[in-house]
Amino acid sequence: MSTETGDIIDLLAGIEPGSSLSNIRDLRLQARENAQKSYVSLFAPVDFGDFPATERHAVAAFVAGVHNEPAVANFYLTKLAKATNLIEPLKAEIERARTEGPYGAFPAGPLSVEDKKGPIYLVSDSGRRALGTRLAAALEHAHLLVFRPRDAAPAAMQALLDAGWPTTSIVTLSQLVAFLSFQVRSVAGLRTLGASLGRTAAKAS
């Protein structure tokens, strides 16, 4: 069955149509509809360019997975039905890549006292063989964006170009990782709020 027609944030946050939280979301209807359009534009675009659906879902599953948001990660992993060979290597990379952020360095100066060290993630050799050079480069870039975005530098763009990501696909990849960073937080925030409403307002089933 397709879940594409329903609101994905509602689905993942467990928001029922007609519930008080759904009605509150409707106060920002354009934001709600365009969060959904962002999802559709990233995962069912008019033009996939040279960034196929499999890679899009794999990167999304990785981003949600390293956020430790299993419901969202599983949603994207189940989209890999035509590339099930990627699922186990992806899960293994998610386990290896998980850490706590944000960390990284500021431009040298007064903020340097706030520099925070943390791991620089590289895909394992076996993961690289299973996922391929291009997808491996995308996961390493996704990790940079999720955990240490202030470490981003032109060299990261060069690494993507070298791995076969042209400029336009780098833009879409960046949007996808950044959108997922928004989506998992929308889901987590609304899920938490929804749970608290459930406690304070007894609802007829």
Add this chain to the structure above:
Amino acid sequence: MGDSVIVHADNREPVAFTQDELGWLPWINPLPEAELTDRHWAGLVDRSRAKSDYFRLLVRDPEVLEARTKTDKDIFYNTADGLPRAERELAAAATSRYNGCIYCASVHARFATVHSKRRDDVQRLLDEGIGADLGARWNAVVRASVALAATPIAFGQQHIDELRSVGLDDAEIVDVINSAAFFNWANRLMLSLGEPAARSGA
């Protein structure tokens, strides 16, 4: 065209958070204005955005940019009901301060100041960081935004309780969640596709 990295060797990146206007320099090539098609113009939403390198870079994927822009505008500019604009901007500025986006923080700190008239408090957030004491209500908005920005996400019932205790209703709490969540999107684009410059002209 243009699959190469742009290095700005002569740029002096700002080294502190500021409310001043900054520029932004892309690391990969925006589309030239002359090459924009109708599909790109639709993606830009506002035609004036064609003057910005940032938007002419993002418009390489026009449908995603259009949806992102419309999400952004409604979260921040739709002030019918809900949280005052100043506090949505505060959530954006706090998120940007925590993630380390000097450019994003500059824009939204300025907006927070314009809408709250609390320039000194906004500056303390920039100077002292997310632990600055800005009064109970602003502290609650900052703490909730920061908890949502952490990875793994640290936002919990205690943040909702704190927001309620300073007077926010459920719709206003959703505005905090939307504003803070959205800036985890914006920060990562601004930080990873280019760099700020200590002059105007993004």
